[in-house]
Amino acid sequence: MTMLHTLSISELSARLARKELSSVELTRFFLSRIERLSPALNALITVTAEQALQGAQAADRRRAAGENGPLLGIPLIHKDIFCTDGVRTSCGSRMLDNFIAPYDATVVARLKAAGAVMLAKANMDEFAMGSSNETSYYGPVKNPWNTAKVPGGSSGGSAAATAARLTPFATGTDTGGSIRQPAALTGVTGVKPTYGRVSRYGMIAFASSLDQAGVFARSAADAAMVLQVMAGFDPKDSTSVETPVPDYSATLDEPLKGLKIGLLREFFDGLEPHNAALIQDALKVYRALGATTQEVSLPHLPLSVPTYYVVAPAECSSNLSRFDGVRFGHRCEAPKDLMDLYKRSRGEGFGAEVKRRIMTGTYVLSAGYFDAYYLKAQKVRRLITDDFRAAFGQVDLLIGPTTPTPAFDIGAKIDDPVTMYLNDIYTIGANLAGLPGLSLPCGFVDELPMGLQLIGPHFSEAKLLNAAHRFQTATDWHRHTPRGYE
């Protein structure tokens, strides 16, 4: 019983199926772990113990009635960006500190329907804008590997909670790397699916053309089970795609013989030597598994960070206009007129990073600047997408680092936005091109975990999970657990 946090989702599921364990017991176990370990990490904004136990009881009843889904009765944590009916959905912002969502996001509804039990809502960078989880109104999340370090962001709470074994898995969202980067910095497996693979309905929008929901788990095999439930067309999201969802678990063990892996010259140029060495070790594993490697080039990829920091703020400046103090969320005290209501509600409700991006976005969309910034960025985005397409004409997958460095100190970069933005240098390209990406643990630098990133063509999640799973069958980096959380 005490070791339940070390078990995989399929092992837990098997125990539940054999009635050796009830969902209520499992849920209580994780709730008590949360109670004991979460405060030091500040990984969670809202713990929903009561609802969790009700959900667990419901799962047990369904199990007793003969139902046997793989996630039935399995606990999870949702990033606080997903609307959860009747539960505060803060998006890490003072603006929504008082916001009780009146409906479930599609991701939440699907997981609920599969019988997964929500334990809590995870801390995150405010409105998913950040790479360190330091922009949260609820304070920074600490990295379980070293609490002086950031866990990455924006899904820092989900990553830290998964790494600390406070939950078998957690949901996240990835706009420029917000799943892969924190997964890398906390030593867990994170999957950002193809844009359109998972519904965005009910996921509070940051940059609509880039946002994609995904999963944090301790292994690719676990992630496959969760993604199976999350993925699929949603008529409520016009950008979700009506492509059949393959059985992700069925192809996990397929051999990698003949797999053509592309190494992005642009990722390896100037890569920090310890990081580079880990990647080279990982490539040896893949070659041993029968894959071949070759260098490929994406000439426009170095433009991805500036492109992203035009497109994403532009969309966010518009997406966040609805937070005006009129219908929901923070409203200033005693506004003297409409303009005062807007200015103070938004001025008080939003933090510095969110304001910075709203202003940047407003600027790049303004008359006289639109062509030079927004339109130019869209053109570069197209070129980057074309580069990826050309690369996937030669290779099956691209492999490289997820981040330039391991987790950095809390406070080290928060006052230097440009340095902070460069953290996402390896992850942003996949968002701009709408491609699926996956980060998995591949070793340690300075006793901190590092991630290996896989990027595939559109809708190649099954291949990414297969390649990640084979790596995890051959190595044990994903089994390393931060001290104190074993």
Next chain:
Amino acid sequence: MTDWEVVIGLEIHAQLATRSKIFSGSATAYGAPPNTQANLVDLAYPGVLPVLNAEAVRMAVKFGLSIGAAVARRSVFARKNYFYPDLPKGYQISQYELPVVQQGKLEVMLDDGTVKIVGITRAHLEEDAGKSMHEGLPNASGIDLNRAGTPLLEIVSEPDMRSAKEAVAYMKKIHTLVRYLEICDGNMQEGSFRCDANVSVRPRGREKFGTRAEIKNLNSFRFVEKAIHYEVARQIELIEGGGTVVQETRLYDSDKDETRPMRSKEEANDYRYFPDPDLLPLQITEEFIEAVRATLPELPDAKAARFAHDFGLSAYDAGVLSASRELGAYFEAVLAELGAAHAKLTANWVMGELSSALNRDNLNIADSRASPAALAALLARIVDETISGKIAKEVFEAMWSEGQAADAIIDAKGLKQITDSGAIEGVIDAVIAANPKQLADYRSGKDKLFGFFVGQVMKATAGKANPAQLNELLKTKLAGGA
């Protein structure tokens, strides 16, 4: 004195008659209690997304086909960003650079019978905003979001109109068209059909347009005409007084019959349009367009041409009778009973007695108290000379107020026409005998007295003498014949 030429372009907003909103499933019915037809999407709750209503697209395409426009195979929804409490998302979803309907034109018949061609630059789909309410709420403003997200088709004309009358004729034609197509109920009081007028003046002969003012939210034909008249006079007076017109948005105040600035240029919004990333570009296939084309009704111009050609009606009559689908259908239903040979008679009655009775009682043609069959039965009695046209009017009034059939009224009131020559001759003889002086005058050349004798005979027969027979017999008798 400069001879000024007026230049007008209209932006007409037609509310599409879909059951649900353009991007959400809420109902669009008018007049519901505030905020009862606003769901989470309309309220712009965090996380919600728009989903395009296919019916709105179908209606826009229908309109495009009806004006011979190009229907864009690919059009794009854009966000128009501005803050206002009745705009919950902080942006309006509209179409900006790539509208669904591009480059059409419309023929408009003017009062003098000439035909004016007005270019239609574009028509695009967009959502309406909600409504702010300031009355009855001390120190507060209310917001009703029932209307937020209602689908609109904004129809933008070229600056092709040269007078307020032309502008009104064009607007009426669009009004007719959208109701024909059944894509808009045309109800102007409820705001389902309204327009903004862009007005400028220039010295006649000059090619360059003058600076224009945009008069917002005109919701009646009369206001359009009056607002343009006022604005034109204002601009001319301003220029002739040495001033210049500034480009601005103005509001028409119907109580004072004047336009005045809504906001100054300094307050002008930068709308920061950009493609809405929540909606994919709207792709319209050839099959879809053809399927919509198959649902097009006979359009007003085609109907008017057919009426003129098949029934020998004047262009004016044909135009009036095809101005609404219901009126045209009524007219044709009467003809179906009566026979196409009597189209002119039917046209006169539908446009005359029937229309004035409807107007008087403020009724729509659908609620007419005389059905097409009932009117046809009445007209049949004129055709077979049972009654005269004059008596028929009396019968019609009785039909209208009492709801009885024409024949029953004719019988009950003894209005049947006298067609017995002997009887008519008898009356003529008596009238001639009683008026020897007039007879003598007539015979000495005072032809005008013929009317006097007709009148006397009609008086004696209570109007029932068959007029044609009477004329013929009277002529012979007065000439001294047998």
